[in-house]
């Protein structure tokens with residue numbers, strides 16, 4: 001029997017995980033990515049979980065020390081820069097680029113097509129057709145929508161499902177290790193560092209460098225700072241110097257200079273000086289935080305996966321792990337001959353998992369979201385957050401993910 005063909009829309013980590021795992025169970029796979037150029041330039045730190053590492057190993061990708069920077073200590077700094085709580089942890093902080101390379105390299109070049117933007121999908125009992133904006137059409141047996149939070153595939157099948165703004169943004173910054181002043185580097189660089197300004201959450205940790213290096217001296221420092229931001233303020237943040245509003249995703253170079261100067265001044269006022277110094281030396285940008293839930297993830301021969309299906313707030317630090325678990329569930333479910341039954345099995349497994357993860361992210365972010373409500377409308381948990389709550393949530397992260405996974409498997 002000729003190999004069945006899967007068309008994967010979206011060539012980021014979710015699409016690549018799906019492509020590699022589907023190939024491992026005998027499918028012929030082609031990935032279509034709308035960007036005309038290779039995506040390697042996207043730099044971002046990513047926390048990893050044992051579930052992701054297991055799936056990479058299943059693909060023959062060894063999670064060795066070149067994959068990330070290992071951390072063994074959490075540290076909480078107060079406003080003056082004094083450490084008031086330290087604890088042990090075991091975490092590996094990887095990067096988007098490092099994972100991308102290890103998943104992209106094993107794919108034959110003809111299986112990954114850049115500059116192909118999906119317009120819509122057609123399907124009947126014999127197969128599925130992807131229609132692209134350049135007018136070309138490609139046929140297959142299965143189409144996987146791994147096209148992210150603004151998924152074209154999801155918009156066609158679930159036009160009413162849209163991302164919910166959580167009421168806060170993540171200010172992000174990355175600085176090369178060599179640009180971190182040596183005294184600050186010695187004090188905080190190799191620790192998972194937290195600052196807790198009232199109503200906010202600031203965290204920072206080392207990640208692989210610009211070219212995925214993990215050697216001392218060539219790594220980078222990654223900062224994520226969650227700040228409540230009312231919807232009208234967000235509109236202002238997303239408006240460039242020429243008065244043009246960029247929706248919720250303004251390109252970082254277009255963020256107005258006074259906004260960047262303002263956030264740097266706020267960092268000096270609210271954050272421990274060592275961490276603020278790193279933030280100020282970097283080029284900060286922001287990402288509004290959204291979550292999204294789909295009531296259905298299979299539509300005939302079409303399946304949604306990764307952020308296209310569900311987006312949990314990033315506190316869970318598990319977007320890529322979720323995409324990997326979705327992709328593994330999908331590949332296992334469609335390995336047999338009955339495609340329709342396999343896809344329904346995928347939906348039964350991953351729908352409750354996605355919901356559970358979104359719930360976990362909301363629970364962790366509730367305190368920050370609630371800052372936009374008057375105090376009298378907040379619950380006890382929304383009024384006060386203890387440092388121990390934050391520490392416990394971080395220490396139990398993989399366990400929480402595992403619990404959601406087990407509960408969803410039981411429910412399916």
Ligand SMILES: Cc1cc2nc3c(=O)[nH]c(=O)nc-3n(C[C@H](O)[C@H](O)[C@H](O)COP(=O)(O)OP(=O)(O)OC[C@H]3O[C@@H](n4cnc5c(N)ncnc54)[C@H](O)[C@@H]3O)c2cc1C
Pocket residue numbers: 009010011012013014015032033034035039045046047048116117118119146147148149150151152170224287305306307308314317318319320321322323
């Ligand atoms: C502040 C922040 C911190 C985070 N930290 C972590 C972390 O520590 N750990 C972690 O695991 N996750 C983290 N995440 C989440 C993680 O980045 C995402 O969950 C993950 O990248 C999802 O991958 P994806 O492939 O599903 O979607 P995406 O990465 O969004 O990829 C979708 C791809 O589809 C392409 N595409 C879109 N439309 C079309 C079309 N019509 N035709 C063809 N191609 C198309 C896009 O160009 C893109 O390449 C974080 C997210 C944020 C915002």
